[in-house]
Amino acid sequence: MKNLKTVLYALKETSIYMMGIVIVTREDNVIVIDGGRREDMPSLKECINGRHISAWILTHPHEDHISGLVHELETNGAADFDIGTVYCHFPPYDEIIDNHNVPDYDYYKRDLDEMLPAWNKVFPKIKDRTHIVTQGESIIVDELKIDFIYTYHEGLNTNPVNDSSLVFKVTAPNKTVLFLGDLGAEGGDMLFRESRHLLKADIVQMAHHGHMNVGMEVYAEIMPEACIWCAPDWLYNEAEIPEYLSNTEKLKRMGRLRLYGSGLTRKWMDILGAKTHYVTGEGTQKIVL
Ligand SMILES: [Fe+2]
Incomplete structure:
Protein backbone atom coordinates (compact mmCIF):
# COMPACT_ATOMS: atom_id res chain seq x y z
CA MET A 1 0.00 0.00 0.00
CA LYS A 2 1.47 3.34 -1.08
CA ASN A 3 -1.22 5.80 0.01
CA LEU A 4 -3.07 5.81 3.32
CA LYS A 5 -6.27 7.12 1.80
CA THR A 6 -8.38 6.83 -1.35
CA VAL A 7 -8.83 10.33 -2.74
CA LEU A 8 -11.21 11.72 -5.38
CA TYR A 9 -10.41 14.94 -7.24
CA ALA A 10 -13.19 16.72 -9.15
CA LEU A 11 -11.16 19.01 -11.38
CA LYS A 12 -11.72 22.71 -11.74
CA GLU A 13 -12.85 23.56 -15.23
CA THR A 14 -10.48 25.11 -17.72
CA SER A 15 -13.09 24.85 -20.48
CA ILE A 16 -16.73 25.67 -19.89
CA TYR A 17 -18.78 23.24 -17.71
CA MET A 18 -16.55 20.24 -18.31
CA MET A 19 -16.35 17.06 -16.26
CA GLY A 20 -13.07 15.55 -15.21
CA SER A 43 -4.63 20.01 -15.45
CA LEU A 44 -5.74 16.41 -15.93
CA LYS A 45 -2.15 15.35 -16.63
CA GLU A 46 -0.94 17.31 -13.62
CA CYS A 47 -3.44 15.55 -11.36
CA ILE A 48 -2.66 12.08 -12.74
CA ASN A 49 1.07 12.86 -12.47
CA GLY A 50 2.21 9.90 -14.57
CA ARG A 51 0.35 7.28 -12.52
CA HIS A 52 -1.06 4.16 -14.18
CA ILE A 53 -4.67 4.61 -15.27
CA SER A 54 -6.26 1.29 -14.32
CA ALA A 55 -9.64 2.40 -15.64
CA TRP A 56 -10.61 5.37 -17.78
CA ILE A 57 -14.41 5.51 -17.73
CA LEU A 58 -16.11 7.56 -20.44
CA THR A 59 -19.69 8.40 -19.46
CA HIS A 60 -20.96 9.56 -22.86
CA PRO A 61 -19.73 11.11 -26.12
CA HIS A 62 -20.09 14.87 -25.65
CA GLU A 63 -17.35 17.47 -26.11
CA ASP A 64 -17.22 18.62 -22.50
CA HIS A 65 -16.50 15.03 -21.42
CA ILE A 66 -14.37 13.22 -24.00
CA SER A 67 -13.03 15.66 -26.61
CA GLY A 68 -9.81 16.04 -24.60
CA LEU A 69 -9.04 12.32 -24.82
CA VAL A 70 -10.07 12.26 -28.49
CA HIS A 71 -7.60 15.09 -29.15
CA GLU A 72 -4.84 13.22 -27.29
CA LEU A 73 -5.56 10.07 -29.31
CA GLU A 74 -5.48 12.05 -32.55
CA THR A 75 -2.22 13.78 -31.63
CA ASN A 76 -0.04 10.92 -30.43
CA GLY A 77 -2.26 7.97 -29.51
CA ALA A 78 -2.63 9.42 -25.98
CA ALA A 79 1.06 8.68 -25.32
CA ASP A 80 1.08 11.04 -22.31
CA PHE A 81 -1.25 8.66 -20.49
CA ASP A 82 -0.47 5.15 -19.22
CA ILE A 83 -3.89 3.70 -20.00
CA GLY A 84 -4.88 0.22 -18.83
CA THR A 85 -8.49 -0.13 -19.91
CA VAL A 86 -11.04 2.34 -21.25
CA TYR A 87 -14.63 1.57 -20.24
CA CYS A 88 -17.54 2.94 -22.26
CA HIS A 89 -20.78 2.08 -24.03
CA PHE A 90 -21.65 4.65 -26.67
CA PRO A 91 -24.73 4.71 -28.93
CA PRO A 92 -24.25 2.74 -32.19
CA TYR A 93 -24.02 5.72 -34.57
CA ASP A 94 -24.42 3.93 -37.91
CA GLU A 95 -27.44 1.97 -36.71
CA ILE A 96 -29.41 4.92 -35.39
CA ILE A 97 -28.36 8.06 -37.28
CA ASP A 98 -31.02 7.64 -39.97
CA ASN A 99 -33.88 7.14 -37.51
CA HIS A 100 -36.30 9.96 -38.35
CA ASN A 101 -38.96 8.65 -35.99
CA VAL A 102 -37.78 11.05 -33.24
CA PRO A 103 -39.34 14.22 -31.75
CA ASP A 104 -36.83 16.62 -33.35
CA TYR A 105 -34.53 15.07 -35.97
CA ASP A 106 -32.29 18.15 -36.37
CA TYR A 107 -31.50 18.15 -32.67
CA TYR A 108 -31.12 14.36 -32.62
CA LYS A 109 -28.62 14.40 -35.50
CA ARG A 110 -26.65 17.34 -34.12
CA ASP A 111 -26.43 15.59 -30.78
CA LEU A 112 -25.13 12.30 -32.24
CA ASP A 113 -22.78 14.20 -34.56
CA GLU A 114 -21.16 16.25 -31.77
CA MET A 115 -18.52 13.65 -30.85
CA LEU A 116 -19.46 10.17 -32.03
CA PRO A 117 -17.95 10.40 -35.55
CA ALA A 118 -14.71 11.82 -34.09
CA TRP A 119 -14.62 9.07 -31.47
CA ASN A 120 -15.32 6.35 -34.03
CA LYS A 121 -12.45 7.70 -36.11
CA VAL A 122 -9.85 7.48 -33.33
CA PHE A 123 -11.31 4.31 -31.81
CA PRO A 124 -8.95 1.94 -33.70
CA LYS A 125 -6.05 3.51 -31.75
CA LYS A 145 -15.46 -1.89 -6.55
CA ILE A 146 -17.29 -0.35 -9.47
CA ASP A 147 -20.82 -1.50 -10.33
CA PRO A 160 -30.12 10.71 -26.93
CA VAL A 161 -26.48 11.26 -26.00
CA ASN A 162 -26.98 12.47 -22.44
CA ASP A 163 -29.45 9.64 -21.88
CA SER A 164 -26.76 7.17 -22.97
CA SER A 165 -24.62 8.13 -19.96
CA LEU A 166 -23.08 5.33 -17.95
CA VAL A 167 -24.33 5.27 -14.37
CA PHE A 168 -22.06 3.50 -11.91
CA LYS A 169 -21.35 3.23 -8.23
CA VAL A 170 -17.86 3.32 -6.79
CA THR A 171 -17.59 1.57 -3.43
CA ALA A 172 -14.51 2.82 -1.55
CA PRO A 173 -13.34 1.87 1.95
CA ASN A 174 -15.39 4.57 3.69
CA LYS A 175 -17.77 6.07 1.12
CA THR A 176 -19.88 5.15 -1.88
CA VAL A 177 -20.10 7.52 -4.84
CA LEU A 178 -22.79 7.32 -7.51
CA PHE A 179 -21.91 8.80 -10.90
CA LEU A 180 -24.82 9.87 -13.09
CA GLY A 181 -22.88 11.34 -16.04
CA ASP A 182 -25.18 13.69 -17.91
CA LEU A 183 -28.30 11.56 -17.57
CA GLY A 184 -31.50 13.45 -18.39
CA ALA A 185 -35.15 13.02 -17.46
CA GLU A 186 -36.04 10.04 -19.66
CA GLY A 187 -32.82 8.19 -18.88
CA GLY A 188 -33.49 8.94 -15.21
CA ASP A 189 -36.95 7.40 -15.53
CA MET A 190 -35.45 4.23 -16.98
CA LEU A 191 -32.78 4.10 -14.28
CA PHE A 192 -35.42 4.55 -11.58
CA ARG A 193 -37.68 1.85 -13.01
CA GLU A 194 -34.93 -0.71 -13.45
CA SER A 195 -32.49 -0.05 -10.64
CA ARG A 196 -33.87 2.19 -7.91
CA HIS A 197 -32.83 -0.40 -5.29
CA LEU A 198 -29.18 0.01 -6.32
CA LEU A 199 -28.91 3.79 -6.11
CA LYS A 200 -28.28 4.59 -2.41
CA ALA A 201 -24.92 6.32 -2.05
CA ASP A 202 -23.10 8.70 0.29
CA ILE A 203 -22.03 11.05 -2.49
CA VAL A 204 -23.60 11.74 -5.88
CA GLN A 205 -22.16 13.35 -8.99
CA MET A 206 -25.04 15.57 -10.02
CA ALA A 207 -26.43 14.53 -13.39
CA HIS A 208 -25.73 16.88 -16.31
CA HIS A 209 -23.84 19.38 -14.17
CA GLY A 210 -26.93 19.77 -11.97
CA HIS A 211 -29.44 21.08 -14.48
CA MET A 212 -31.72 19.59 -17.18
CA ASN A 213 -31.20 16.27 -15.46
CA VAL A 214 -32.88 13.29 -13.79
CA GLY A 215 -35.98 13.80 -11.64
CA MET A 216 -36.06 14.27 -7.89
CA GLU A 217 -37.19 10.66 -7.33
CA VAL A 218 -33.76 9.47 -8.48
CA TYR A 219 -32.02 11.69 -5.93
CA ALA A 220 -34.54 10.57 -3.28
CA GLU A 221 -33.38 6.97 -3.79
CA ILE A 222 -29.72 8.00 -3.65
CA MET A 223 -30.32 10.14 -0.53
CA PRO A 224 -26.79 11.51 -0.54
CA GLU A 225 -25.03 13.40 2.23
CA ALA A 226 -22.88 15.24 -0.33
CA CYS A 227 -23.14 16.33 -3.96
CA ILE A 228 -20.44 16.90 -6.59
CA TRP A 229 -21.36 19.66 -9.05
CA CYS A 230 -19.20 19.86 -12.17
CA ALA A 231 -20.41 23.39 -12.67
CA PRO A 232 -19.19 26.97 -12.74
CA ASP A 233 -20.76 29.40 -10.30
CA TRP A 234 -23.31 30.77 -12.79
CA LEU A 235 -24.59 27.27 -13.46
CA TYR A 236 -24.67 26.30 -9.80
CA ASN A 237 -26.62 29.50 -9.11
CA GLU A 238 -28.94 29.18 -12.11
CA ALA A 239 -32.68 29.92 -11.89
CA GLU A 240 -35.30 27.16 -11.64
CA ILE A 241 -36.54 28.04 -15.13
CA PRO A 242 -33.80 29.94 -16.95
CA GLU A 243 -34.55 31.97 -20.07
CA THR A 265 -32.21 20.70 -8.38
CA ARG A 266 -30.70 22.62 -5.47
CA LYS A 267 -34.11 22.93 -3.89
CA TRP A 268 -34.56 19.14 -4.19
CA MET A 269 -31.19 18.48 -2.57
CA ASP A 270 -32.03 20.84 0.32
CA ILE A 271 -35.34 19.03 0.86
CA LEU A 272 -33.50 15.68 0.80
CA GLY A 273 -31.03 16.90 3.41
CA ALA A 274 -27.79 16.87 1.41
CA LYS A 275 -25.42 18.89 3.58
CA THR A 276 -22.23 19.30 1.54
CA HIS A 277 -21.86 20.66 -1.97
CA TYR A 278 -18.56 20.28 -3.81
CA VAL A 279 -18.65 22.77 -6.71
CA THR A 280 -15.82 22.62 -9.25
CA GLY A 281 -16.38 26.25 -10.25
CA GLU A 282 -14.81 27.11 -6.88
CA GLY A 283 -11.67 25.09 -7.68
CA THR A 284 -10.60 21.45 -7.73
CA GLN A 285 -12.52 19.56 -5.07
CA LYS A 286 -10.65 16.96 -3.02
CA ILE A 287 -12.74 14.29 -1.30
CA VAL A 288 -11.35 11.48 0.85
CA LEU A 289 -13.28 8.27 0.20
FE1 LIG B 1 -21.75 17.52 -19.84
Whole structure:
Protein backbone atom coordinates (compact mmCIF):
# COMPACT_ATOMS: atom_id res chain seq x y z
CA MET A 1 0.00 0.00 0.00
CA LYS A 2 1.47 3.34 -1.08
CA ASN A 3 -1.22 5.80 0.01
CA LEU A 4 -3.07 5.81 3.32
CA LYS A 5 -6.27 7.12 1.80
CA THR A 6 -8.38 6.83 -1.35
CA VAL A 7 -8.83 10.33 -2.74
CA LEU A 8 -11.21 11.72 -5.38
CA TYR A 9 -10.41 14.94 -7.24
CA ALA A 10 -13.19 16.72 -9.15
CA LEU A 11 -11.16 19.01 -11.38
CA LYS A 12 -11.72 22.71 -11.74
CA GLU A 13 -12.85 23.56 -15.23
CA THR A 14 -10.48 25.11 -17.72
CA SER A 15 -13.09 24.85 -20.48
CA ILE A 16 -16.73 25.67 -19.89
CA TYR A 17 -18.78 23.24 -17.71
CA MET A 18 -16.55 20.24 -18.31
CA MET A 19 -16.35 17.06 -16.26
CA GLY A 20 -13.07 15.55 -15.21
CA ILE A 21 -12.66 13.34 -12.16
CA VAL A 22 -9.62 11.43 -10.93
CA ILE A 23 -9.64 8.86 -8.13
CA VAL A 24 -6.23 7.91 -6.71
CA THR A 25 -6.20 4.48 -5.10
CA ARG A 26 -4.15 3.30 -2.13
CA GLU A 27 -1.91 1.40 -4.58
CA ASP A 28 -1.28 4.75 -6.31
CA ASN A 29 -3.15 3.85 -9.49
CA VAL A 30 -5.89 6.07 -10.84
CA ILE A 31 -9.38 5.88 -12.21
CA VAL A 32 -10.21 8.70 -14.61
CA ILE A 33 -13.79 9.67 -15.39
CA ASP A 34 -14.19 11.62 -18.65
CA GLY A 35 -11.57 14.43 -18.46
CA GLY A 36 -13.04 17.36 -20.34
CA ARG A 37 -11.86 19.17 -23.43
CA ARG A 38 -8.46 19.79 -24.99
CA GLU A 39 -7.90 22.85 -22.77
CA ASP A 40 -8.47 20.70 -19.69
CA MET A 41 -5.75 18.17 -20.54
CA PRO A 42 -2.85 19.99 -18.81
CA SER A 43 -4.63 20.01 -15.45
CA LEU A 44 -5.74 16.41 -15.93
CA LYS A 45 -2.15 15.35 -16.63
CA GLU A 46 -0.94 17.31 -13.62
CA CYS A 47 -3.44 15.55 -11.36
CA ILE A 48 -2.66 12.08 -12.74
CA ASN A 49 1.07 12.86 -12.47
CA GLY A 50 2.21 9.90 -14.57
CA ARG A 51 0.35 7.28 -12.52
CA HIS A 52 -1.06 4.16 -14.18
CA ILE A 53 -4.67 4.61 -15.27
CA SER A 54 -6.26 1.29 -14.32
CA ALA A 55 -9.64 2.40 -15.64
CA TRP A 56 -10.61 5.37 -17.78
CA ILE A 57 -14.41 5.51 -17.73
CA LEU A 58 -16.11 7.56 -20.44
CA THR A 59 -19.69 8.40 -19.46
CA HIS A 60 -20.96 9.56 -22.86
CA PRO A 61 -19.73 11.11 -26.12
CA HIS A 62 -20.09 14.87 -25.65
CA GLU A 63 -17.35 17.47 -26.11
CA ASP A 64 -17.22 18.62 -22.50
CA HIS A 65 -16.50 15.03 -21.42
CA ILE A 66 -14.37 13.22 -24.00
CA SER A 67 -13.03 15.66 -26.61
CA GLY A 68 -9.81 16.04 -24.60
CA LEU A 69 -9.04 12.32 -24.82
CA VAL A 70 -10.07 12.26 -28.49
CA HIS A 71 -7.60 15.09 -29.15
CA GLU A 72 -4.84 13.22 -27.29
CA LEU A 73 -5.56 10.07 -29.31
CA GLU A 74 -5.48 12.05 -32.55
CA THR A 75 -2.22 13.78 -31.63
CA ASN A 76 -0.04 10.92 -30.43
CA GLY A 77 -2.26 7.97 -29.51
CA ALA A 78 -2.63 9.42 -25.98
CA ALA A 79 1.06 8.68 -25.32
CA ASP A 80 1.08 11.04 -22.31
CA PHE A 81 -1.25 8.66 -20.49
CA ASP A 82 -0.47 5.15 -19.22
CA ILE A 83 -3.89 3.70 -20.00
CA GLY A 84 -4.88 0.22 -18.83
CA THR A 85 -8.49 -0.13 -19.91
CA VAL A 86 -11.04 2.34 -21.25
CA TYR A 87 -14.63 1.57 -20.24
CA CYS A 88 -17.54 2.94 -22.26
CA HIS A 89 -20.78 2.08 -24.03
CA PHE A 90 -21.65 4.65 -26.67
CA PRO A 91 -24.73 4.71 -28.93
CA PRO A 92 -24.25 2.74 -32.19
CA TYR A 93 -24.02 5.72 -34.57
CA ASP A 94 -24.42 3.93 -37.91
CA GLU A 95 -27.44 1.97 -36.71
CA ILE A 96 -29.41 4.92 -35.39
CA ILE A 97 -28.36 8.06 -37.28
CA ASP A 98 -31.02 7.64 -39.97
CA ASN A 99 -33.88 7.14 -37.51
CA HIS A 100 -36.30 9.96 -38.35
CA ASN A 101 -38.96 8.65 -35.99
CA VAL A 102 -37.78 11.05 -33.24
CA PRO A 103 -39.34 14.22 -31.75
CA ASP A 104 -36.83 16.62 -33.35
CA TYR A 105 -34.53 15.07 -35.97
CA ASP A 106 -32.29 18.15 -36.37
CA TYR A 107 -31.50 18.15 -32.67
CA TYR A 108 -31.12 14.36 -32.62
CA LYS A 109 -28.62 14.40 -35.50
CA ARG A 110 -26.65 17.34 -34.12
CA ASP A 111 -26.43 15.59 -30.78
CA LEU A 112 -25.13 12.30 -32.24
CA ASP A 113 -22.78 14.20 -34.56
CA GLU A 114 -21.16 16.25 -31.77
CA MET A 115 -18.52 13.65 -30.85
CA LEU A 116 -19.46 10.17 -32.03
CA PRO A 117 -17.95 10.40 -35.55
CA ALA A 118 -14.71 11.82 -34.09
CA TRP A 119 -14.62 9.07 -31.47
CA ASN A 120 -15.32 6.35 -34.03
CA LYS A 121 -12.45 7.70 -36.11
CA VAL A 122 -9.85 7.48 -33.33
CA PHE A 123 -11.31 4.31 -31.81
CA PRO A 124 -8.95 1.94 -33.70
CA LYS A 125 -6.05 3.51 -31.75
CA ILE A 126 -7.52 2.42 -28.40
CA LYS A 127 -9.74 -0.50 -29.43
CA ASP A 128 -7.48 -3.20 -27.97
CA ARG A 129 -7.58 -1.41 -24.60
CA THR A 130 -11.32 -0.70 -24.60
CA HIS A 131 -14.01 -2.70 -22.86
CA ILE A 132 -17.64 -2.12 -23.85
CA VAL A 133 -19.52 -2.11 -20.57
CA THR A 134 -22.72 -4.10 -20.09
CA GLN A 135 -25.33 -3.14 -17.55
CA GLY A 136 -24.97 -5.16 -14.36
CA GLU A 137 -21.23 -5.68 -14.77
CA SER A 138 -18.76 -5.03 -11.92
CA ILE A 139 -15.03 -4.45 -11.87
CA ILE A 140 -12.45 -4.21 -9.10
CA VAL A 141 -9.64 -1.64 -9.14
CA ASP A 142 -7.37 -2.05 -6.12
CA GLU A 143 -9.56 -1.33 -3.04
CA LEU A 144 -12.47 -0.04 -5.16
CA LYS A 145 -15.46 -1.89 -6.55
CA ILE A 146 -17.29 -0.35 -9.47
CA ASP A 147 -20.82 -1.50 -10.33
CA PHE A 148 -22.21 -0.41 -13.69
CA ILE A 149 -25.90 0.19 -13.12
CA TYR A 150 -27.06 1.73 -16.40
CA THR A 151 -25.84 1.78 -19.99
CA TYR A 152 -27.19 3.05 -23.33
CA HIS A 153 -30.86 2.20 -23.94
CA GLU A 154 -32.18 2.18 -27.48
CA GLY A 155 -35.20 4.38 -28.11
CA LEU A 156 -34.58 7.29 -25.73
CA ASN A 157 -34.55 9.85 -28.49
CA THR A 158 -35.34 13.28 -27.04
CA ASN A 159 -31.93 13.68 -25.40
CA PRO A 160 -30.12 10.71 -26.93
CA VAL A 161 -26.48 11.26 -26.00
CA ASN A 162 -26.98 12.47 -22.44
CA ASP A 163 -29.45 9.64 -21.88
CA SER A 164 -26.76 7.17 -22.97
CA SER A 165 -24.62 8.13 -19.96
CA LEU A 166 -23.08 5.33 -17.95
CA VAL A 167 -24.33 5.27 -14.37
CA PHE A 168 -22.06 3.50 -11.91
CA LYS A 169 -21.35 3.23 -8.23
CA VAL A 170 -17.86 3.32 -6.79
CA THR A 171 -17.59 1.57 -3.43
CA ALA A 172 -14.51 2.82 -1.55
CA PRO A 173 -13.34 1.87 1.95
CA ASN A 174 -15.39 4.57 3.69
CA LYS A 175 -17.77 6.07 1.12
CA THR A 176 -19.88 5.15 -1.88
CA VAL A 177 -20.10 7.52 -4.84
CA LEU A 178 -22.79 7.32 -7.51
CA PHE A 179 -21.91 8.80 -10.90
CA LEU A 180 -24.82 9.87 -13.09
CA GLY A 181 -22.88 11.34 -16.04
CA ASP A 182 -25.18 13.69 -17.91
CA LEU A 183 -28.30 11.56 -17.57
CA GLY A 184 -31.50 13.45 -18.39
CA ALA A 185 -35.15 13.02 -17.46
CA GLU A 186 -36.04 10.04 -19.66
CA GLY A 187 -32.82 8.19 -18.88
CA GLY A 188 -33.49 8.94 -15.21
CA ASP A 189 -36.95 7.40 -15.53
CA MET A 190 -35.45 4.23 -16.98
CA LEU A 191 -32.78 4.10 -14.28
CA PHE A 192 -35.42 4.55 -11.58
CA ARG A 193 -37.68 1.85 -13.01
CA GLU A 194 -34.93 -0.71 -13.45
CA SER A 195 -32.49 -0.05 -10.64
CA ARG A 196 -33.87 2.19 -7.91
CA HIS A 197 -32.83 -0.40 -5.29
CA LEU A 198 -29.18 0.01 -6.32
CA LEU A 199 -28.91 3.79 -6.11
CA LYS A 200 -28.28 4.59 -2.41
CA ALA A 201 -24.92 6.32 -2.05
CA ASP A 202 -23.10 8.70 0.29
CA ILE A 203 -22.03 11.05 -2.49
CA VAL A 204 -23.60 11.74 -5.88
CA GLN A 205 -22.16 13.35 -8.99
CA MET A 206 -25.04 15.57 -10.02
CA ALA A 207 -26.43 14.53 -13.39
CA HIS A 208 -25.73 16.88 -16.31
CA HIS A 209 -23.84 19.38 -14.17
CA GLY A 210 -26.93 19.77 -11.97
CA HIS A 211 -29.44 21.08 -14.48
CA MET A 212 -31.72 19.59 -17.18
CA ASN A 213 -31.20 16.27 -15.46
CA VAL A 214 -32.88 13.29 -13.79
CA GLY A 215 -35.98 13.80 -11.64
CA MET A 216 -36.06 14.27 -7.89
CA GLU A 217 -37.19 10.66 -7.33
CA VAL A 218 -33.76 9.47 -8.48
CA TYR A 219 -32.02 11.69 -5.93
CA ALA A 220 -34.54 10.57 -3.28
CA GLU A 221 -33.38 6.97 -3.79
CA ILE A 222 -29.72 8.00 -3.65
CA MET A 223 -30.32 10.14 -0.53
CA PRO A 224 -26.79 11.51 -0.54
CA GLU A 225 -25.03 13.40 2.23
CA ALA A 226 -22.88 15.24 -0.33
CA CYS A 227 -23.14 16.33 -3.96
CA ILE A 228 -20.44 16.90 -6.59
CA TRP A 229 -21.36 19.66 -9.05
CA CYS A 230 -19.20 19.86 -12.17
CA ALA A 231 -20.41 23.39 -12.67
CA PRO A 232 -19.19 26.97 -12.74
CA ASP A 233 -20.76 29.40 -10.30
CA TRP A 234 -23.31 30.77 -12.79
CA LEU A 235 -24.59 27.27 -13.46
CA TYR A 236 -24.67 26.30 -9.80
CA ASN A 237 -26.62 29.50 -9.11
CA GLU A 238 -28.94 29.18 -12.11
CA ALA A 239 -32.68 29.92 -11.89
CA GLU A 240 -35.30 27.16 -11.64
CA ILE A 241 -36.54 28.04 -15.13
CA PRO A 242 -33.80 29.94 -16.95
CA GLU A 243 -34.55 31.97 -20.07
CA TYR A 244 -33.49 29.21 -22.48
CA LEU A 245 -36.00 26.82 -20.88
CA SER A 246 -38.91 29.28 -20.91
CA ASN A 247 -40.41 28.46 -24.32
CA THR A 248 -42.94 25.85 -23.22
CA GLU A 249 -44.36 25.21 -26.69
CA LYS A 250 -40.92 24.58 -28.18
CA LEU A 251 -39.90 22.26 -25.34
CA LYS A 252 -43.19 20.40 -25.70
CA ARG A 253 -42.49 19.83 -29.42
CA MET A 254 -39.01 18.53 -28.57
CA GLY A 255 -40.29 16.28 -25.76
CA ARG A 256 -38.13 18.20 -23.27
CA LEU A 257 -40.70 19.69 -20.90
CA ARG A 258 -39.22 18.02 -17.82
CA LEU A 259 -35.87 19.81 -18.00
CA TYR A 260 -35.23 22.57 -15.45
CA GLY A 261 -32.44 24.83 -14.24
CA SER A 262 -30.08 24.08 -11.36
CA GLY A 263 -32.14 26.21 -8.97
CA LEU A 264 -34.77 23.49 -8.86
CA THR A 265 -32.21 20.70 -8.38
CA ARG A 266 -30.70 22.62 -5.47
CA LYS A 267 -34.11 22.93 -3.89
CA TRP A 268 -34.56 19.14 -4.19
CA MET A 269 -31.19 18.48 -2.57
CA ASP A 270 -32.03 20.84 0.32
CA ILE A 271 -35.34 19.03 0.86
CA LEU A 272 -33.50 15.68 0.80
CA GLY A 273 -31.03 16.90 3.41
CA ALA A 274 -27.79 16.87 1.41
CA LYS A 275 -25.42 18.89 3.58
CA THR A 276 -22.23 19.30 1.54
CA HIS A 277 -21.86 20.66 -1.97
CA TYR A 278 -18.56 20.28 -3.81
CA VAL A 279 -18.65 22.77 -6.71
CA THR A 280 -15.82 22.62 -9.25
CA GLY A 281 -16.38 26.25 -10.25
CA GLU A 282 -14.81 27.11 -6.88
CA GLY A 283 -11.67 25.09 -7.68
CA THR A 284 -10.60 21.45 -7.73
CA GLN A 285 -12.52 19.56 -5.07
CA LYS A 286 -10.65 16.96 -3.02
CA ILE A 287 -12.74 14.29 -1.30
CA VAL A 288 -11.35 11.48 0.85
CA LEU A 289 -13.28 8.27 0.20
FE1 LIG B 1 -21.75 17.52 -19.84
